[in-house]
Amino acid sequence: MGPGAALSMTETHVDSEFDRALRLAERSCTPGVYDADLDDGWFIGGALHGGYLMALCANALRHRLPDHPDPLTISAFFLSGGRPGPATVTTEVIRRGRSLSHAAVRLSQQEDDGRVERLRATAAFHDQDAAGGAFVCSPPPAPMPPPDDCPPMPRHLDRTDLFDRLDFRVDPSTLGWHAGEPSRQGRMGGWVRMADGRDPDPLMLLVALDALPPVTLDFGLDGYAPTIELTAHLRARPVPGWIRVQHTTRVLAGGYLEEDAEAWDESGRLVAQSRQLVRAPRT
Amino acid sequence: MGPGAALSMTETHVDSEFDRALRLAERSCTPGVYDADLDDGWFIGGALHGGYLMALCANALRHRLPDHPDPLTISAFFLSGGRPGPATVTTEVIRRGRSLSHAAVRLSQQEDDGRVERLRATAAFHDQDAAGGAFVCSPPPAPMPPPDDCPPMPRHLDRTDLFDRLDFRVDPSTLGWHAGEPSRQGRMGGWVRMADGRDPDPLMLLVALDALPPVTLDFGLDGYAPTIELTAHLRARPVPGWIRVQHTTRVLAGGYLEEDAEAWDESGRLVAQSRQLVRAPRT
Structure with missing residues (x-):
């Protein structure tokens, strides 16, 4: 892990291996840039799981957007396969709004011939507890055995x-x-x-x-x-x-x-x- | 329009009003940055149509990616309503690959209190004519009268x-x-x-x-x-x-x-x- 205090954005789950794998350390000299250590327990098919990488990036954005800690929508482009070890998560707050905030994030890792971007995502965050609106329709759960x-x-x-x-x-x-x-x-x-x-x-x-x-x-x-x-x-x-x-x-x-x-x-x-x-x- | 030669990326349709509304002029001093004049014919519900703004951004990315001129997927976040008049389209090529290239784009306009971002998109482009792969399944057209x-x-x-x-x-x-x-x-x-x-x-x-x-x-x-x-x-x-x-x-x-x-x-x-x-x- 790089310099800075380790963040634990999901305090109710601090003992879980998932939350340990999502740990980030914000660089004190460059706020909004986080060091992470990608966990080798999330391998599948020769690279780290894309959902794990998205969750790590979303965890960094939660930290940047304390008024809107919940992801509402996130779009990620997968540029190269993630590998266990050090990684950098670079965040950019695009706009802080009243009910929604927008941010972008890049996950990169060092390779022999330079830094390689693994994932680039854009997201809108909000406060799930403050979101209102009527429940009009939603499909029932897909039928399957228990x-x-x-x-x-x-x-x-x-x-x-x-x-x-x-x-x-x-x-x-x-x-x-x-x-x-x-x-x-x-x-x-x-x-x-x-x-x-x-x-x-x-x-x-x-x-x-x-x-x-x-x-x-x-x-x-x-x-x-x-x-x-x-x-x-x-x-x-x-x-x-x-x-x-x-x-x-x-x-x-x-x-x-x-x-x-x-x-x-x-x-x-x-x-x-x-x-x-x-x-x-x-x- | 700003400095630079006007681009016409869709040469087979140069007389159409849609293609006139998609015209871009690349700044000679800052390649990858384009000036556009948003057309007031694309108003709906108090702002310019989001699909028109996406098409304008995709047109700029086509110009940046001559080997991969066709959008395959594009994800756009709408940050504020577009207005007729001058706009800036700022592109960034993320990666040029063999079969796919990735790029990001921002559309912004000047307001009284500074530049305001309208739309931010990320995209993967390819060459539709070179794309292969079997046709396995696709839904028939939704039934509706002619x-x-x-x-x-x-x-x-x-x-x-x-x-x-x-x-x-x-x-x-x-x-x-x-x-x-x-x-x-x-x-x-x-x-x-x-x-x-x-x-x-x-x-x-x-x-x-x-x-x-x-x-x-x-x-x-x-x-x-x-x-x-x-x-x-x-x-x-x-x-x-x-x-x-x-x-x-x-x-x-x-x-x-x-x-x-x-x-x-x-x-x-x-x-x-x-x-x-x-x-x-x-x-």
């Missing part, structure tokens, strides 16, 4: 340290690909919670939204499917317990697919949505 | 110069709100083309994706519904003719809604998608 009736995630990928951080259960109706019989419907569903019992919050949701196996598997396409861009909308604060997630894809064409995720908490409320543009595996 | 059987847009808003730029036809099954009988299904559909006959292209699609009346009307909510963020995916190059657009909303709660758009060309191919986060009208 967590105890869903099998754990098959460990099909080479580097899956992520599966030690998260407790995953896969909707068996979306596991056909694992038996060589993908449904080709473009659907993946399951349950996610932190393995160490940490409660869900908006930062955890950024991980949960991109934690299931890629929908490409349900199309019978194995192989590397990198995310180009992911936009998350954090719609409500989740209650403790499991997060139910469903991914769907409508268009797989021209070498790309979109993957939409919806996440519900145990009360049945839709708490987050995301859409990502993914490069299809090259077959 | 354009000649759909009425023109009702002019319910105060400033709707946009309706002179575009030829709009509204799916009558999504016009109940205009008769005081909104369906409350969260759907809006219709057909869009440029009034002067200019063919659709990815820049025109950025306008078409956000041209229909807001879905909030179909929920019986009138009033200002500003876009916080909009991400567009440009999935294929459209053929000449009408663009068929459908908007849907699944979650209207907590003061916000998401609005998803899908656009098909006359060949029936899905050519673009977008999702925007919208602040619900305050009732």
